[in-house]
Amino acid sequence: MNMNRCILIHFDYGGYYSNTGGGYMEWNQSEARIYTLMMKTTVEDVTYSEVVRSICKKMKRDEYANRLKLSYTPKEDHKHRPSIIEDDEDLCAYIMTCHQDQSGNILHVEPLEDVAENMESEEVARNESADLCE
Template sequence: MTMCLFSTNIHFDYDGHYSKAGDDYEWISTDVSLYAISFKTSPLEEITYSLLKERICKKMRIDPLTKKLNLGYIPLVVEPKRQSYILDDEDVFVYPTSVDREQRRSILHVEDIQEL
């Protein structure tokens, strides 16, 4: 029996903050680049909160022991627009499975909060 591997690609914007604009919230980026990581895995449940943060730190060459990062996104299907933070494995599962009618996913926002 062969196992079918799937690829879950996540695009993220590193280092910015949320700002209220009328009734909506928007992401204000301080970096002009957009980054991506890819998980080549079988079930989506294997992408955990700690693995997601670890992969972002590796991509950005950040020591996870010295930085505090907040992960969040603005769901495409929520009005008014509000940020949704990723706090645990369940939130991680919801993020890549939440898509709009055209199967588009929100960009993951990575807030660099502070040095630990």
């Protein structure tokens, strides 16, 4: 296999971000396992839709029924703000960043229904906290 035509993407599936205060974000893993995709293509040829399709296939999810939110935390961002991957250009930047600094940034994958549930629970927690402060 020609390794110049192979991209490895390590990802955590099903976790979520939480605000730790002071503008800092933290990724919370859903399980103690990291998954790996091996894309037999070049950085220039890999597409966002291909990665989403491969993640869905690996996780045995229907790619048409479920949407995914892809993100990562850039190594140089000390506040741990997530960088969202929404298209081919974002994906290419993520892959190139991983290869250039050999950081092995883990791709964070959130199923959108889980994202909505997480946002709702954080909103409830904020409202309860605000009620306590009054």
